[in-house]
Amino acid sequence: MIRRLDETTLIEASEWLAKRDEALAQVLAQYGYPPLWSREPGFATLVHIILEQQVSLASANAAFRRLRERANPLTPEAFLQLSEEELRTAGLSRQKMTYARQLAMSIVQGDLDLERLTALPDEDVRATLTQIKGIGHWTADIYLSECLLRPDILPRGDIAMQEAFRALKGLPKRPAHPEFEVLTTHWRPWRSVGTRMLWHFYLCERGRQTPETP
DSSP: OOOOOOHHHHHHHHHHHHTTOHHHHHHHHHHOSOOOOOOOOSHHHHHHHHHTTTSOHHHHHHHHHHHHHHSSSOOHHHHHHSOHHHHHHHTOOHHHHHHHHHHHHHHHTTSOOGGGGGGSOHHHHHHHHTTSTTOOHHHHHHIIIIISOOSSOOOTTOHHHHHHHHHHHTOSSOOOHHHHHHHTGGGTTOHHHHHHHHHHHHHHHTTOSSOOOO
């Protein structure tokens, strides 16, 4: 049986992690429990995550909102009906147009079944998604963590997560992902919750009243 995070396990895991890591205990004591940051699985959310690649959350959210104004519900079929001009005015770069179209076409042609991912192990989900052009490890890991709510995901290359870890641990620089995995081995099997605690710290330290999804 594949385990999924929920509000109850989030709290239990946060307390479990705080007992095993002083930095996470500091986050819990100072800022409380992190949000679950759950997203609806499916094409629209995966497009949203693609839009978030290497840009600010505000910029990605604005582009996604304009995209939904042009196609709502945002299905693969509806996306493929949008012209390049409509996508450009929504704020999609040419590269991200290509990525989202490739994703939509893979679903329409039957090469990718997002519903089937819910029953697959983490590594199989990651392998399936990263076959699609424009979906790398970070995008696949965010989908696993926030959409499929898998409990033990450490999103590769997530800058907010790495920066929060660096600050809490007093490191001179952000650790590379292989080192980061070693340094967080004691978080297993709740690395998705440890990640959320780092995001929570990162956003709260910047004084945001309502943390956005990292």
